[in-house]
Amino acid sequence: MTRCPRCGLRLTAGRCPADLPELPRCTDPDPRYYGREYGTVQQLVHRLGADVTVGMVRQWRKRKGLGNHDGLSFLDEAQTIEGDIRRRKDRRGRPRRVDVGAAVAA
Ligand SMILES: [Zn+2]
Numbered sequence: 657m658t659r660c661p662r663c664g665l666r667l668t669a670g671r672c673p674a675d676l677p678e679l680p681r682c683t684d685p686d687p688r689y690y691g692r693e694y695g696t697v698q699q700l701v702h703r704l705g706a707d708v709t710v711g712m713v714r715q716w717r718k719r720k721g722l723g724n725h726d727g728l729s730f731l732d733e734a735q736t737i738e739g740d741i742r743r744r745k746d747r748r749g750r751p752r753r754v755d756v757g758a759a760v761a762a
Pocket of ligand 1: 660661662663664665672673674675698702
Protein backbone atom coordinates (compact mmCIF):
# COMPACT_ATOMS: atom_id res chain seq x y z
CA MET A 657 0.00 0.00 0.00
CA THR A 658 2.10 2.84 -1.29
CA ARG A 659 0.71 6.31 -1.46
CA CYS A 660 1.51 9.19 -3.75
CA PRO A 661 3.85 11.64 -2.02
CA ARG A 662 2.15 14.56 -3.75
CA CYS A 663 -1.53 13.89 -3.15
CA GLY A 664 -1.81 10.86 -0.88
CA LEU A 665 -3.80 8.65 -3.24
CA ARG A 666 -2.92 4.99 -3.40
CA LEU A 667 -0.66 4.21 -6.33
CA THR A 668 -1.87 1.90 -9.07
CA ALA A 669 0.94 -0.15 -10.62
CA GLY A 670 3.42 2.35 -9.23
CA ARG A 671 1.64 5.36 -10.69
CA CYS A 672 -0.66 7.88 -9.11
CA PRO A 673 -4.12 7.79 -10.72
CA ALA A 674 -4.39 11.57 -10.28
CA ASP A 675 -1.14 12.34 -12.10
CA LEU A 676 -2.48 13.18 -15.54
CA PRO A 677 -0.77 15.07 -18.36
CA GLU A 678 -4.06 16.74 -19.12
CA LEU A 679 -7.20 17.06 -17.02
CA PRO A 680 -10.70 16.38 -18.30
CA ARG A 681 -12.36 19.38 -19.89
CA CYS A 682 -15.68 20.69 -18.70
CA THR A 683 -18.57 19.79 -20.99
CA ASP A 684 -21.05 22.13 -19.33
CA PRO A 685 -22.46 24.07 -22.32
CA ASP A 686 -22.37 27.26 -20.28
CA PRO A 687 -19.67 29.33 -22.07
CA ARG A 688 -18.21 30.37 -18.72
CA TYR A 689 -17.21 26.75 -18.10
CA TYR A 690 -17.06 24.93 -21.40
CA GLY A 691 -13.72 23.45 -22.41
CA ARG A 692 -11.81 24.48 -19.28
CA GLU A 693 -9.61 21.85 -17.64
CA TYR A 694 -10.91 20.77 -14.26
CA GLY A 695 -10.34 18.00 -11.79
CA THR A 696 -10.33 16.70 -8.26
CA VAL A 697 -8.21 18.29 -5.58
CA GLN A 698 -5.63 15.54 -6.08
CA GLN A 699 -5.52 16.05 -9.83
CA LEU A 700 -5.09 19.79 -9.41
CA VAL A 701 -2.24 19.34 -6.94
CA HIS A 702 -0.29 17.44 -9.58
CA ARG A 703 -0.65 20.34 -11.98
CA LEU A 704 0.32 23.06 -9.52
CA GLY A 705 3.64 23.98 -7.94
CA ALA A 706 5.58 21.38 -5.97
CA ASP A 707 4.86 23.17 -2.67
CA VAL A 708 1.09 23.09 -3.15
CA THR A 709 -0.63 20.42 -1.06
CA VAL A 710 -4.05 18.78 -1.08
CA GLY A 711 -4.84 20.61 2.17
CA MET A 712 -4.05 23.96 0.58
CA VAL A 713 -6.33 23.36 -2.39
CA ARG A 714 -9.12 22.28 -0.04
CA GLN A 715 -8.66 25.55 1.84
CA TRP A 716 -8.83 27.47 -1.44
CA ARG A 717 -12.24 25.93 -2.02
CA LYS A 718 -13.44 27.06 1.39
CA ARG A 719 -11.75 30.42 1.68
CA LYS A 720 -10.41 31.65 -1.62
CA GLY A 721 -13.34 31.21 -3.91
CA LEU A 722 -12.02 28.23 -5.84
CA GLY A 723 -15.16 26.92 -7.51
CA ASN A 724 -16.58 23.47 -6.93
CA HIS A 725 -18.30 22.30 -10.08
CA ASP A 726 -19.84 18.88 -9.41
CA GLY A 727 -16.95 18.10 -7.06
CA LEU A 728 -14.31 19.31 -9.52
CA SER A 729 -12.47 22.59 -9.61
CA PHE A 730 -11.04 24.51 -12.54
CA LEU A 731 -7.30 24.40 -13.06
CA ASP A 732 -7.10 28.01 -14.26
CA GLU A 733 -8.83 29.29 -11.09
CA ALA A 734 -6.45 27.26 -8.93
CA GLN A 735 -3.47 28.63 -10.87
CA THR A 736 -4.72 32.18 -10.37
CA ILE A 737 -5.01 31.64 -6.61
CA GLU A 738 -1.60 29.99 -6.54
CA GLY A 739 -0.16 32.99 -8.39
CA ASP A 740 -1.76 35.44 -5.96
CA ILE A 741 -0.28 33.57 -3.02
CA ARG A 742 3.16 33.57 -4.57
CA ARG A 743 3.03 37.28 -5.26
CA ARG A 744 1.98 37.96 -1.68
CA LYS A 745 4.68 35.68 -0.37
CA ASP A 746 7.23 37.72 -2.28
CA ARG A 747 5.96 40.89 -0.65
CA ARG A 748 5.24 39.87 2.90
CA GLY A 749 6.75 36.52 3.76
CA ARG A 750 4.00 34.71 5.68
CA PRO A 751 0.87 34.97 3.58
CA ARG A 752 -1.17 32.09 4.92
CA ARG A 753 -1.65 33.57 8.35
CA VAL A 754 -2.99 36.82 7.00
CA ASP A 755 -5.87 35.72 4.84
CA VAL A 756 -7.74 33.29 7.10
CA GLY A 757 -10.39 35.74 8.27
CA ALA A 758 -10.36 38.15 5.39
CA ALA A 759 -11.21 35.68 2.67
CA VAL A 760 -14.26 34.37 4.56
CA ALA A 761 -15.80 37.80 4.40
CA ALA A 762 -15.01 38.21 0.70
ZN1 LIG B 1 -0.84 11.79 -6.65
